[in-house]
Amino acid sequence: MNSMCNNVLGKKNWIIPDCELPQPGEGVAKGHESVIIVNDSDVDAEINVEIFFTDKDPYTDIKWTVGAKRVKCFRMNNLEHMCGFEVPFETQYALKISSSTPIVLQYGRLDNTQANLAFYTTLGYSE
Amino acid sequence: MNSMCNNVLGKKNWIIPDCELPQPGEGVAKGHESVIIVNDSDVDAEINVEIFFTDKDPYTDIKWTVGAKRVKCFRMNNLEHMCGFEVPFETQYALKISSSTPIVLQYGRLDNTQANLAFYTTLGYSE
Amino acid sequence: MNSMCNNVLGKKNWIIPDCELPQPGEGVAKGHESVIIVNDSDVDAEINVEIFFTDKDPYTDIKWTVGAKRVKCFRMNNLEHMCGFEVPFETQYALKISSSTPIVLQYGRLDNTQANLAFYTTLGYSE
Amino acid sequence: MNSMCNNVLGKKNWIIPDCELPQPGEGVAKGHESVIIVNDSDVDAEINVEIFFTDKDPYTDIKWTVGAKRVKCFRMNNLEHMCGFEVPFETQYALKISSSTPIVLQYGRLDNTQANLAFYTTLGYSE
Numbered sequence: 001m002n003s004m005c006n007n008v009l010g011k012k013n014w015i016i017p018d019c020e021l022p023q024p025g026e027g028v029a030k031g032h033e034s035v036i037i038v039n040d041s042d043v044d045a046e047i048n049v050e051i052f053f054t055d056k057d058p059y060t061d062i063k064w065t066v067g068a069k070r071v072k073c074f075r076m077n078n079l080e081h082m083c084g085f086e087v088p089f090e091t092q093y094a095l096k097i098s099s100s101t102p103i104v105l106q107y108g109r110l111d112n113t114q115a116n117l118a119f120y121t122t123l124g125y126s127e
Numbered sequence: 128m129n130s131m132c133n134n135v136l137g138k139k140n141w142i143i144p145d146c147e148l149p150q151p152g153e154g155v156a157k158g159h160e161s162v163i164i165v166n167d168s169d170v171d172a173e174i175n176v177e178i179f180f181t182d183k184d185p186y187t188d189i190k191w192t193v194g195a196k197r198v199k200c201f202r203m204n205n206l207e208h209m210c211g212f213e214v215p216f217e218t219q220y221a222l223k224i225s226s227s228t229p230i231v232l233q234y235g236r237l238d239n240t241q242a243n244l245a246f247y248t249t250l251g252y253s254e
Numbered sequence: 255m256n257s258m259c260n261n262v263l264g265k266k267n268w269i270i271p272d273c274e275l276p277q278p279g280e281g282v283a284k285g286h287e288s289v290i291i292v293n294d295s296d297v298d299a300e301i302n303v304e305i306f307f308t309d310k311d312p313y314t315d316i317k318w319t320v321g322a323k324r325v326k327c328f329r330m331n332n333l334e335h336m337c338g339f340e341v342p343f344e345t346q347y348a349l350k351i352s353s354s355t356p357i358v359l360q361y362g363r364l365d366n367t368q369a370n371l372a373f374y375t376t377l378g379y380s381e
Numbered sequence: 382m383n384s385m386c387n388n389v390l391g392k393k394n395w396i397i398p399d400c401e402l403p404q405p406g407e408g409v410a411k412g413h414e415s416v417i418i419v420n421d422s423d424v425d426a427e428i429n430v431e432i433f434f435t436d437k438d439p440y441t442d443i444k445w446t447v448g449a450k451r452v453k454c455f456r457m458n459n460l461e462h463m464c465g466f467e468v469p470f471e472t473q474y475a476l477k478i479s480s481s482t483p484i485v486l487q488y489g490r491l492d493n494t495q496a497n498l499a500f501y502t503t504l505g506y507s508e
Contacts, residue, residue: 009269009350009381015136017198017233018163018248029367036272038306038348052165052198071271071306071348094165094198094231096136104348104379106271111246113156118499119365119374120246121272125231125253126379127136142390144452144487145417145502179419179452221419221452221485223390238500240410245372247500252485252507254390263396263477263508283494290399292433292475325398325433325475358475358506360398373492373501375399380506 008041010102011126016095021076021087025112033076033087034108039066041101051085052094059085066103097124135168137229138253143222148203148214152239160203160214161235166193168228178212179221186212193230224251262295264356265380270349275330275341279366287330287341288362293320295355305339306348313339320357351378389422391483392507397476402457402468406493414457414468415489420447422482432466433475440466447484478505 022031039045049062062083066072074081087093097105109120149158166172176189189210193199201208214220224232236247276285293299303316316337320326328335341347351359363374403412420426430443443464447453455462468474478486490501 007267007381009267009379013134013136015165015167015231017165017231017250018161018200018235034272036346036348038269038271038350040269040306040350052167052196054197054199058196069306069312070308071346072308073272073346092163092198092200094163096165096167104269104271106376108272108374109246118246119363119372120235120248121374121376122233122248122250123271123376123379125136125250127134140388140390142419142421142485144419144485144504145415145454145489179421179450181451181453185450219417219452219454221417223419223421236500245500247489247502249487249502249504252390252504254388261394261508263394263506288399290473290475292396292398292477294396294433294477323433323439324435325473326435327399327473358396358398360503362399362501373490373499375501375503377398377503377506 008102010038010040010104012099012102013127014097014105014124016107016124019076019093019095019107020091021089022109022111023089023113027112029110029112031110031112035074035095035097036071036106036108037066037074038071038104039068039101040104042068043101044068045103046100047103048098050096052096054092061085135229137165137167137231139226139229141224141232141251141253143234143251146203146220146222146234147218148216149236149238150216150240154239156237156239158239159237162201162222162224163198163233163235164193164201165198165231166195166228167231169195170228171195172230173227174230175225177223179223181219185223188212262356264292264294264358266353266356267381268351268359268378270361270378273330273347273349273361274345275343276363276365277343277367281366283364283366285366286364289328289349289351290325290360290362291320291328292325292358293322293355294358296322297355298322299357300354301357302352304350306350308346315339389483391419391421391485393480393483395478395486395505395507397488397505400457400474400476400488401472402470403490403492404470404494408493410491410493412491412493416455416476416478417452417487417489418445418447418455419452419485420449420482421485423449424482425449426484427481428484429479431477433477435473442466
């Protein structure tokens with residue numbers, strides 16, 4: 001395959017182990033969590049989101065869409081993005097994300113609770 | 128395989144090279160180290176933990192369990208989590224983690240020794 | 255293959271999901287974004303850069319070159335590096351990077367908007 | 382293979398794209414760069430280190446050893462660790478690391494130039 005061909009990059013299944021929604025805090029940049037998804041394919045990505053908890057079964061009623069050849073940022077403190085599910089503050093959870101077409105996914109957190117902005121990021125684990 | 132099937136994600140063997148327990152520090156968020164493990168399978172994960180040192184053989188008497196379809200956060204400064212092993216402060220070590228069923232693992236550290244919270248995270252290396 | 259052989263490391267296709275150009279800010283170290291590329295091969299790497307947006311088709315008119323056995327740092331706020339494309343501040347985008355020869359790629363961001371320098375880094379996703 | 386077997390984890394070849402030695406700075410924790418290597422095998426790891434630059438051929442006269450079942454932290458500002466090579470401050474470089482036996486490798490940087498400690502870490506790229 002020619003490396004310059006427009007081959008589609010990504011995987012269909014992702015996990016982010018360490019999710020936790022920080023308080024907004026006092027700084028200019030409000031604390032938040034995000035999942036950023038790239039869809040390199042020519043069709044829309046239909047995505048199922050599962051939330052894993054420490055002490056109960058996963059919540060599975062969240063659906064996302066990312067358009068063909070687009071990037072989209074989902075915020076965990078945005079009720080519309082979470083299809084009405086209210087993510088609790090400062091509580092351990094994890095995300096499993098399954099897509100109809102290959103995607104690439106990164107997790108980002110901004111903590112500003114001590115007015116000294118700190119970042120936390122990783123690519124997701126993919127298969 | 129249909130991408131929407133409930134396939135189990137993860138690997139059984141993981142290494143985190145750079146572990147070091149920070150002092151709690153002075154800030155609101157106390158300094159700590161964590162290993163966060165997702166078990167996406169339908170059976171409990173029975174996990175062996177090995178601690179590697181710079182100058183002596185590994186310590187191998189730590190066992191963890193993560194329930195089916197759960198996420199769990201283990202704290203390195205929690206004696207119960209470490210099965211009684213006291214992790215020394217500010218000392219280089221590494222973790223090798225082997226599970227009976229596939230898991231996904233992330234390492235996180237919060238340093239607050241200068242009252243200016245800093246984060247350090249990576250997925251583990253897996254096979 | 256002997257591990258000590260001079261085998262070429264890397265992949266030809268990379269994606270960085272979470273790009274966003276920070277304001278320079280007030281600190282000594284000015285806020286910026288970088289893509290750092292290693293070319294471990296014996297020939298120059300001819301590289302195509304695509305910028306993905308949230309609401310329009312990708313921009314594809316950026317070319318980079320990294321010499322054989324060299325590392326090079328590209329700055330997103332450097333108009334020459336971006337072939338005249340002006341990256342907007344504080345706007346979500348993603349990068350897809352395709353090379354004629356294997357490369358290894360890391361993304362770095364320095365945020366200094368609250369005069370309290372924070373870092374954000376990840377290896378890119380590769381295939 | 383039984384997941385509880387003592388299989389050796391790691392890869393022989395690694396690259397860290399984004400290396401840069403920070404000034405020590407003014408804080409309690411002095412700014413530095415580290416490469417942390419785990420040797421999970423039963424034999425010592427004999428390691429070749431190559432430094433890539435932006436404008437000249439790689440420097441290849443550095444050798445490291447990591448004992449069997451040990452972790453070791455190499456500091457880039459430690460002349461002994463670098464076999465006499467003086468890494469310049471605030472200058473882009475990259476590391477290619479090749480081992481005689483599988484290893485796992487993480488890069489860490491602590492920046493303290495504005496007395497507000499920031500971390501930067503990633504696993505290396507491996508093959």
